[in-house]
Amino acid sequence: KAGVTQTPRYLIKTRGQQVTLSCSPISGHRSVSWYQQTPGQGLQFLFEYFSETQRNKGNFPGRFSGRQFSNSRSEMNVSTLELGDSALYLCASSPATGKDGYTFGSGTRLTVV
Amino acid sequence: AQKVTQAQTEISVVEKEDVTLDCVYETRDTTYYLFWYKQPPSGELVFLIRRNSFDEQNEISGRYSWNFQKSTSSFNFTITASQVVDSAVYFCALSRPNQGGKLIFGQGTELSVKP
Numbered sequence: 001k002a003g004v005t006q007t008p009r010y011l012i013k014t015r016g017q018q019v020t021l022s023c024s025p026i027s028g029h030r031s032v033s034w035y036q037q038t039p040g041q042g043l044q045f046l047f048e049y050f051s052e053t054q055r056n057k058g059n060f061p062g063r064f065s066g067r068q069f070s071n072s073r074s075e076m077n078v079s080t081l082e083l084g085d086s087a088l089y090l091c092a093s094s095p096a097t098g099k100d101g102y103t104f105g106s107g108t109r110l111t112v113v
Numbered sequence: 114a115q116k117v118t119q120a121q122t123e124i125s126v127v128e129k130e131d132v133t134l135d136c137v138y139e140t141r142d143t144t145y146y147l148f149w150y151k152q153p154p155s156g157e158l159v160f161l162i163r164r165n166s167f168d169e170q171n172e173i174s175g176r177y178s179w180n181f182q183k184s185t186s187s188f189n190f191t192i193t194a195s196q197v198v199d200s201a202v203y204f205c206a207l208s209r210p211n212q213g214g215k216l217i218f219g220q221g222t223e224l225s226v227k228p
Contacts, residue, residue: 033214042221043204048214056215088156094214102214104150104158 002026004093004105012111018079021108025072025093031055032074033102034066037088046089049074050096081112115140117207119219126195127227134190134222136205142166147181147188148206148216158204164188195226 005024013019025032033056034046045058049068066076072093078085088109092102116139126132138147149161162172164181172179176193192199202223206216 031214033216035216043206043216043218045215045217050214056212058215090156090158092158092214092216101148101160101163102216103160106155106157109156 004091004103006091006105006108008108009106010109012113013081015081015083015112017081018077019081019110020075020077021089023074023091023105025074026103029093029095030072031094031096032068032072033092034074034076035090035092037090037107043090046076083112086110086112115207115209115217117205117217117219119205119222121222122220123223123225125225125227128197129194131191131193132195132224134203134224136188136190136219138186138188138205138207140207142209144210146208146210148208149179149190150204150206152202152204152221197226197228200224200226
């Protein structure tokens with residue numbers, strides 16, 4: 001059974017650009033969550049999508065957005081990149097709710113220069 | 114507000130020693146879920162255990178064991194006879210049933226097991 005797949009694995013962008021990260025959940029999983037991990041702030045929840053609808057949202061500016069497609073694959077977009085957006089972005093999938101547990105991907109390491 | 118505290122930032126032990134990673138949480142909910150994840154250098158978070166708030170039974174899985182105590186809001190993780198492969202960052206996390214995929218993580222404890 002394939003795990004959670006995140007692409008690309010590494011990314012370098014320039015300040016002011018925008019970036020799109022992709023996450024393919026485990027087959028049959030309908031919930032996809034995104035997290036940002038930085039040395040200073042740790043792991044912070046960005047948002048969660050379930051059946052193509054945003055179900056929960058963390059405390060991030062509007063530059064961070066996401067969407068989920070009918071096949072449950074999800075993308076997150078960051079516009080007008082700032083140096084502080086450099087982080088490991090992790091995606092997690094779950095069958096439906098929190099009690100089912102979450103499986104994480106290997107992440108996309110974004111560096112903004 | 115919900116919060117997870119892992120007071121130990123770094124722990125260093127010698128192989129075969131037992132080690133306990135502490136986790137203290139805060140929540141006003143009566144129903145919640147607690148998790149432990151392991152993050153090796155590769156970056157992927159590896160699921161170790163999930164506990165719901167109504168199940169205070171301790172759990173043992175091989176060299177791993179977990180002690181959940183609601184009275185002290187703690188969910189501690191013990192590795193018995195540690196091995197070098199246990200070296201990683203360990204995260205404790207909390208979630209609410211009505212907030213789906215939103216996990217609230219502690220700051221993590223970096224465990225270094227030396228041969």
